[in-house]
Amino acid sequence: METGAHIRLIFGRAHKALERVDRASISRTGLNVSDFSILEALLHKGAMPINTIGEKVLLTSGSMTAAANRLEEKGLVERIQDPSDGRCYYLHLTKNGLKLIRDAFRIHSENLEKIFAVLDDNEREEFARLLKKIGCQAQSMDLI
DSSP states (O other): OOOHHHHHHHHHHHHHHHHHHHHHHHHTTTOOHHHHHHHHHHHHHOSEEHHHHHHHHTOOHHHHHHHHHHHHHTTSEEEEEETTEEEEEEEEEOHHHHHHHHHHHHHHHHHHHHHHTTSOHHHHHHHHHHHHHHHHHHHHOOOO
8 A cells, every 4th residue: 555655755746747847838838837827817717806816826916916017018918997996907818818828728738638648538537536635635634
């Protein structure tokens, strides 16, 4: 039987290898990881308040503001003030932003698909189920 320590080591190595491919794939799109994550969130979820996007892509408020400014300067997003709350701004993809992230996400997805092609459909479902189970268990633990 595999020990928890050995499974963690195997998982860590697999995660590092996957992360390396993921980052290289994103960099080939011409975007950095933060910008790609923001544009991808907008592609799949639609326009959202800036702070909500930051929470989804795990960016601090300051980092999110800098990224929004950078993406706006590139003409990939636009800020629209919420008419009911003048303090809140939504980010929307521009036509250029939509085209860029659609193409970039398609290519990135194809690259990731090559990694998981080693698993058949049943293995993929089981792998996802097991990862969720482990994640829930880890989140439920209150260790210091």
